[in-house]
Structure formats: C-alpha cells, structure tokens
Amino acid sequence: MTNGLLPSRRDVLKASAAVAGGAVVAGTVGSVGSVAAAGTGAKFASDDLNLHMLRRTTYGPIPSLHASIRKQGRKAWLDRQLNPSKLDDSYCDKLIANRFPGMKWNITQARNNIDDFSWELMRDVGVATIARAIWSKRQVFEVMCDFWSNHLNVANPSDNVWDNRHDYDRTVIRKHALGKFSDMLVASANHPAMLLYLNNADSTKDNPNENYGRELLELHSVGVDGGYDEEDMRQSTLIMTGFSVDWQTGLFEYNTWAHYRGAVQVMGFTDDNPAADGYDVGLRYVRYLARHPQTARHIAYKLCQRFVSDTPDPGLVNTLANTYLENDTNIKPVLRQLLLSRAFENSIGEKTRRPFEDLVATLRVLGYLPDKNGTSGMGDLYWVASDLGHLPLAWSQPDGYPDEAVAWQSAGGTLARWNTHLSLAAHWWPDDLRQPALRKLLPDRLPKTHGAYVDALAQRLVFRKLTNTHRQAVLGFLGRQAGDPLSAGDEAVGWRLPYIVALILDSPYHGIR
C-alpha cells in the first residue's frame, strides 16, 4: 500500500506506538502503562475456530450463525457459503428488489428511468451494498464482493458512473465474485464504468491515455512488482485502444478507428495485431494477464492479507498462487484452501476490523432490522459509514481501500467508532432502522450478580467472557463489585444498559477481525 517512493512510516509508528500510547495517557490520566505493554490480539479473540472463521469471512458473528457453523462444522459451512446461489437469502433478495429496484436495471434502463447525471443510483448502490453486508445470509459472498470491488475499484460516486456503476456492481463484481478471475477481468475491461473511470474510453492510437493500460498491470493483474517496465505499460495501453464507450448510449463500443495496429509485446504476450478491429487481441491480452504467474501471486497475496495477516507468509502465498493457476483462475478452490489452512487457523487475532466492518458487525450483533418502509434509515447508514471514513465503494483512488491496520489508526476514526457504538446501542440515530429491545441481549432470567451480568452481556456481544481486568473496567464504570446482586431496577439493566453495551463494543474484543 505504500507508494514506493517513500520509506514506510509503519516502522516509525510501530516503534513509537508503545511510547506514544503510554506517554500520552500517562501524561494526562496516569495508570495506563498496561496499554503500552502491547499484547496480541489473540488474547481478545476467542480461540474458538468457528468464531475465528466467522470474524474473518463474514461481516460479524451473530448467535444464529454461530449455532449454524457449530452444527455443520467449518468445512461444510464454508462449502455452503461458497455456493451462494444455493443458500436461501430470500429476505435480503426481496429487500433489495423492493427498496432498490434500480439495482437490476441495465444501463439503458437506468438512463430511461433517472435524470441525466442524477446521484440516485450511485447512492443506491452504496446503500444496497451496506444493506447486503448487514442482512444477507451469503456472507462470504458479500465479503468477496467487497474484496473485488476494491481490487477492481471504480470509485462511487465519481464522474461518469451515474448510469453504470450499479450495473458494474451486478455484471462484473457480483457475477464473478466466486467464479473465474479471468472472466471478471474481461468483464471489467468491457464495462463502461471501468473504461470511463480509468479514461480508456478516451484513449486512441494518436492520443493514448495510459491510465487504464497502467492500472491493468499495476493493480488489476501482475501487480506493481510484477516485473513490467514503462515500455510494457505503453504497449499495454496501445493494445487496449479501441475499448471505449458510446457517449450517446453510455454502452460499450469498440472503436476500430481508435485502435493501434502493429506488433505488440507485453510481459511475454505477443501479437501481430494487424487488424483495425483489435477487440479479440485485447481480450486475449486480458486473459493472458489473468493467467500470468505474477497475477496469481498478486491475488494470492491480497487474499492472504484480507483473510490471514497484514504481512502474509510467502510460502502460503506461493501455495495459493499455484492453486489459482492449476484451477484456471478459479477463485473458489483458492479461497477454500486458504480458509481451511493451518496458517489461517494460526492467525487468530492478527487482523483488526476496519470502520465499515466494525459498523456492520455492530448492527448485526445488536439485531438491527431495515426500515419498516422505504430506505431512510438505511440511507442514514451511508452517512454513518462516510463519517467513519469507510463508505463502501467510495475510495477515490484506483487501488481500493487499504486492508492494513496501520492505515486506520487516526484518533478521529477511533472516537467516531466509539460514538457510533453508543448511538446505535442507544438507538439515537439512524432512528428509522428497527432495533429489538436492548434488554433482549440479556437472558430472560436476569443474572444474579453484576459480575454475571457483564459475563452474559460479553458472551452475547463478543462471544466470550472478558478477562478479569477487563470485566473490572466495566464494573468500575457501573461503580459495582462483581458480587453485587443484580435486580431489574438496577441502572445496569435500565438507563445505563446502552452505555454498557457500547463500552463492550468499544473494547478490543469487538475490534478484532
């Protein structure tokens, strides 16, 4: 994620984090030396491998999902998730179909149904993405859609995608998210959203625009260290001249007049490219890139970074890259191998939730439901995610949101996360979403003591008991001892309940992915 020009600041941060953490707090409050003595995430994450699987591969465990994976076993559960069309997701399917009818429109229908340059569909695809993350049962599929949306990023909203971004989401990302990468890459190269976002629509033999030709190598396929040079990048651009968009209809068109003719060569791909119609050459080139061993490594690395560790093990990356090539760019076998690997099992606590993942996990674990009618509350979540700095599909640069903890460490972001937990727990905002009574987070028969109360709430929210130190912190907030009896009239089950829920969600137990 670094730009290659500058030394990474990560090492500096790492080195200073302990000092900074201790010093800042010690200077103001005192007694927090323990924050500085950094532990590992494993201490906060339950070592239950089922929960580990759910934290990593879904938008957050909920009790029913936990029960389901325990019953089926991880392997069977994962195999069902990897065949999403077989999963009954009628609730979410209906929600999207009824509340976001534009999601099924093609580009022509979109142009017929909304005003030119309207923000309506760009907003709706963002909100529908949030809704699916929360309420879809096809959780692994949704996580992979997010992964590919960032890998083949077309920033939403941005110029020129008002009529096509939702179509890109459906026909490029969702269609191929668990299929073959080769097909997805070809689909993206044929889609107006990508061709406009990276300016290939304007690229001609006489006046080539290198934006797409470069990113196709650097981001979409072989990666920045893939071994191409500037001449490869120019040739890449020339091959793709002609892939364009009809400005009248907004649809893909191939412009033979714009296409560069003549022999081309990029990273082992060669073609005489003699014809004005170079569409097939372009497709061959894109497919070649998808199957390149460097692309295999690049995608394997990114999958490992998403699912295992910020700094993936090269051995694991190589294994997965081989699987990718052996299966002709098929994603499922790669994902299956990765998620059932020992390396995956051993990585408990090594990833942290990014703000959007934290938001969705919070909504899920609190049992939030969509608006009774309309999309007002769901639409508000668009602004919540935006305020958290992690609105889905919205990363402005072509490289997609980073998935390293170091990129998400601002104090403003942390405070926004904490305040969002309370706002959701207390049902302050978005108030049009439906939230079950908070009291239902606790057993019908109240725990007998305040200590047991904290245990029960933690078990429900973060799926494990807190350590004694951390339990003390929550009890301290209530001004109680663990053994103090609990009754229905106590603050802890009354007006303080949303505060306690928020506090537990503020803890690292909920921050671990």
Place this chain on the structure above:
Amino acid sequence: MTPPRDSAAVDLGAVNRKDCGCPQDQQTAARRGFSRRSFFKGALGAGALTGLASAELSTRMAFAATPYVGDVVVVLSLRGGFDGLNTVVPTSEPRYEQVRPNIHIPQGALIPLDANFGMHPAMQPLVPFWNDASLGFVQAVGMSNPTRSHFEAMEEMERAAPGTSVRTGWLDRTLGLRDSEGAFQAVQMGSSMASSAFLGNSPELAMWSVDSFDLSGAWDNAERQRWRQALEGLHANAPDPIGAPAATTLGALSTAGDLQDAGYTPAGGANYPNTGLGRAMRDVARIIKADIGLQVAAVDFGDWDMHVDLGSVDDGWLYDKLSELARSLAAFATDLGTGMDDVTVITMTEFGRSLTENGSGGVDHGHGQAVLLLGGGVNGGVVHGDWPGLANDALVDGDLAGTTDYRQLLAEVLEKRCGASVSTIFPNAPAERIGVVTPRV
C-alpha cells in the same frame, strides 16, 4: 454536480435523538451535545490548560527525534472551482468586461492592488493585510494535466503527483517525512472527512470542531472520567493496532476537554463570522495558540460552482462567499497577531472558471485560477505569477491559461517555511520558484 464532501456534511450533533431511556436531565444533556465548558466555566482556568499543554508537549518531545520547526500550514480548499477572475480582476484587460457583460466587477468598484489588478470589494476586510504585505495573490495558476471535472481535478490536485502511480495525498507525504508528534499534528477542521490530500498512512484528525470532539456518552467531567477509566481498562494489553490509537484518542480527548473547559476568546478584537468557515478558522487559531503540536490544518470551504447567477458587485453568490472568506481570514490573522509569523495560509481550488459568462449569469469550468496566500512569511502586497493575458492565442480552450504549476507554490511554502525536501512529495514537479514566501529565519 456537488462533490460528495459537501453532501456528507451532515451534522450528527444536530440530529434529534430519540428517547434513550435515561433520566430526563441526562437525556437533555445528550440531546444538546452538552458542552462541558458551561459546567466548568471558571472552575478550571488557564492553569489546567497550561498543565495539559505542557504534558502533551513533553509527550511530543519524548518521541519526536527532531521536533518540527516550521510554519503551521493552513490549506484552505475552495471546492467547486473558485472564480479568480472576478476576485483578482485584471484591470488592464478590456476583454474582461466584454466577455462578462453582466457579471464583471466595474473598475470603479475595485480595491486597487497594482497597475494590472484590482480586488473584489467584498475582500475589503483583508485590505490591512495587503497593506502590511502579509497577503499576496498568484494569478494564472494551473495544473500540468488540466481537467474540467470536479472529481478528477480535486483528486489529481490533492494527489499532486501527475504522471506517476503514487496513491497518497501530498499532505500525507509531507507528514510521512516528519516524526509523529501526537494526535493534533495534522487536523482537518470543520468536517468528519479528511481531504484526499491526507490519503495515506500518516494519521490525521478530522473533527467538526474542538467543542464537539467528545465522547457522546459523557455529559459532564465526572461521566467523562468514568468513560476514560473504563476505556483505558478495557484496552489494557490491547494489540498495538487497537491499543495505540485508543491511547492517542484518549489523550486527544483529554486535550480537547481542557481546551473546552478553558473556553476561547479570540485576541485583538477578532470577529469571526458565525459560519462554517468562521468557526473552523477560529478553532484552527485556537489549537495553534494552545501549542499542542499542530503542523498542518486543512479546512474545506465549498460551494464555488457558480454556473448560475454569480451575482453583482455588491450582492449575490460570489459576493457572499468572498465576504465570508475575507471576514474569516481577517479575523484569523487578527486573532493570531504576531503568531502569523509562524503560519502560512494557502488556498487551493480544482480549477478557475470560464473567462466568458454563460447564458445563466454564471461561469462554467475553466482553467487558470487565482491563489491567495496569507502569513508573516508571505511576500505580500504583490500579485505574483506570469500573467498570460486574455488575447485569443494566450487562452487555453478559450479560458485563462495556467502559467504557474500549483505544486511550485506548495513546494516553495514547504521548502522555505517548513524545512521540507520536496522531491518525494512532488515527484517530477517543476523546480522553478516564483518567490511567494521568504525563507524562515
């Protein structure tokens, strides 16, 4: 089209919160976003603030190998495309009035700047700073790869690395070369979303305001302490990626809390307008004076996309915007006084506007733009830049050309006022400097 930032400006604090089940008084407090200032006014005075500030300061010293010495740079983004031609008006170009028959600023109404330019009368509050040479302008500033799209132009400008595949923003790269000096090192004020100039791994703190930077569940200092202790306890032994930002956040909350308790009265009779920009500039001055490590502040001031009804010389859209801009900046400079010797304010906008007015009394997207610089180190009282003129062959697609690359200005400020080496911040940028600031002494 309005950039998403503007529409993102939903004030969460203003949202009417539903019954949260708390006792009436706490609910009211929560609803009002209760200010701890009103609670503790006078109780904790400047003493507490000084104590905290020095604690933060010593913290910074503790882990900054070489503490930053240089100006606080305030980047003011005039989003939407700021009309430099009606602001720093070319008085020696007869064509200006011809192509803007209904919206030009008449010569007689202009504030004279030099032989070739006059300033829009709404800029009157800034005249003293022009006269004392802390205010300057650059005309005909542009980008090496101009585009008329808001999104693309803004992103490109804030990335500031055309022709490369650098993904980060220029402020992020600037900060990446410095030691980390605490949560308030880089602040986006007046918004919860940081400008894309901050894109990258260096942390920045985006806040609506100093007073709203608070735990929403705490309505007084006792509650705040209750939360802080619990959050500290819950983060004991936390892994770095969660524990370090949590500790920084608690420290920043503590600092902000003391600023809130201390309250703020601008110095020198400075009178900030009670607008988004006025409040943001007031808070920037406030944290500069609190000496809590601010190095870079970014403030967005949008709504310059004047395709329709730009207005007249003493009324309307442009007049109102310029008036708010001038009053806010004048108050800021007055408030800081000699402190402006260590501050450089620079404006940026994605493009200038079309030379010719359109059929709706507005101006469309153009090229060359005007930049405003304010600060003790500014070579003020001068309209800088190589004015290309408005003759047909000097125009680019019918609009004012850009003759100075905006990165030359940013680079000069960073080099001369902040001690930065800019080769990695602005790869491949033109090396020429036009003398908009003087070196720091």
